Amino acid sequence: MNPTALITGASRGIGRGIALELARLGWDLIVNYARNAAAAAETIEACLNAAQTQSRNIQVRSFQADIASADDREKLVAFAENSVGSLDLLVNNAGVAPLVRSDLLEATEESFDRLIATNLKGPFLLTQRVARAMIAAPQPPSTSGSRGRKIIFISSVSAYTASVNRGDYCISKAGVGMLTQLFAARLAEHGIGVFEIRPGIIATDMTHAVQAKYDALIQGGLTPIRRWGTPEDVAKAVAAIASDLLPFSTGEVLNVDGGFHMRTL
Ligand code: NAP
Numbered sequence: 493m494n495p496t497a498l499i500t501g502a503s504r505g506i507g508r509g510i511a512l513e514l515a516r517l518g519w520d521l522i523v524n525y526a527r528n529a530a531a532a533a534e535t536i537e538a539c540l541n542a543a544q545t546q547s548r549n550i551q552v553r554s555f556q557a558d559i560a561s562a563d564d565r566e567k568l569v570a571f572a573e574n575s576v577g578s579l580d581l582l583v584n585n586a587g588v589a590p591l592v593r594s595d596l597l598e599a600t601e602e603s604f605d606r607l608i609a610t611n612l613k614g615p616f617l618l619t620q621r622v623a624r625a626m627i628a629a630p631q632p633p634s635t636s637g638s639r640g641r642k643i644i645f646i647s648s649v650s651a652y653t654a655s656v657n658r659g660d661y662c663i664s665k666a667g668v669g670m671l672t673q674l675f676a677a678r679l680a681e682h683g684i685g686v687f688e689i690r691p692g693i694i695a696t697d698m699t700h701a702v703q704a705k706y707d708a709l710i711q712g713g714l715t716p717i718r719r720w721g722t723p724e725d726v727a728k729a730v731a732a733i734a735s736d737l738l739p740f741s742t743g744e745v746l747n748v749d750g751g752f753h754m755r756t757l
Contacts, residue, residue: 496576498522501586503531505696509723513731515539518548522572559614578629582622584615585646593657604660611664627682642685645672676743685742687733692749694721716751
């Protein structure tokens with residue numbers, strides 16, 4: 493029996509990278525997306541091909557759900573339970589940037605509500621729901637090296653870096669850091685490991701509009717490793733957690749940021 497994962501926001505970008513990596517490792521997957529059914533279908537096809545290259549036989553299904561919506565979250569979990577049974581891994585990846593980057597003194601309530609609902613409230617309530625199901629489900633044997641169940645939050649360097657032109661995003665990601673600690677503390681007794689991955693500047697649709705700005709910053713030495721990150725970089729960290737390579741850790745933060753988080757002198 494393959495281990496099973498639900499990845500939110502896996503139609504594109506980092507979520508798709510995570511899906512591909514887990515597919516190579518032989519996981520059955522639920523690929524969640526918000527609107528882009530065609531991209532989700534591409535992710536499924538790419539995952540099946542990736543699994544095939546490793547002679548893995550996996551099931552990959554997609555499901556449209558807005559993680560900010562209570563109804564949609566419930567439907568998503570019901571779909572996962574009906575199709576793959578109990579989940580071994582939840583990756584809270586779906587997230588949005590502000591539609592407009594506004595100075596802190598001009599930022600709108602509408603943007604704040606959107607960012608908090610999608611990046612913080614949705615992952616909180618989805619995790620609560622999935623964690624209850626994980627606790628209730630018996631631990632199945634697996635063939636892909638995964639032992640305990642896990643929950644991963646994809647936050648950002650914005651969890652601790654103040655960008656005054658997108659304060660709502662920073663606040664939402666700082667909150668995700670506390671979500672990780674809270675669930676790690678609460679779920680350890682149930683053998684569920686909880687981790688936060690903090691990506692730095694990763695080449696996806698989300699950062700496409702600011703590509704020139706970040707090209708210049710990276711060339712100028714913003715990050716000790718002078719290149720853009722890729723979805724695969726983040727996916728490798730997920731794979732390490734999913735494959736149980738950190739068995740005595742929980743509440744841990746993995747920085748996948750080319751060294752951005754270090755202070756240097
Ligand atoms: P992206 O390329 O814009 O992709 C976002 C994904 O999330 C898509 O699959 C999208 O689905 C889905 N999504 C958006 N809103 C959703 C909702 N309400 N419900 C369900 N799914 C939703 O973004 P990304 O760069 O891969 O970012 C992924 C995560 O990493 C986000 O949490 C982001 O904050 C975080 N992050 C990104 C970077 C970076 O530099 N890119 C850095 C640090 C952290 P559709 O395709 O249907 O729209």
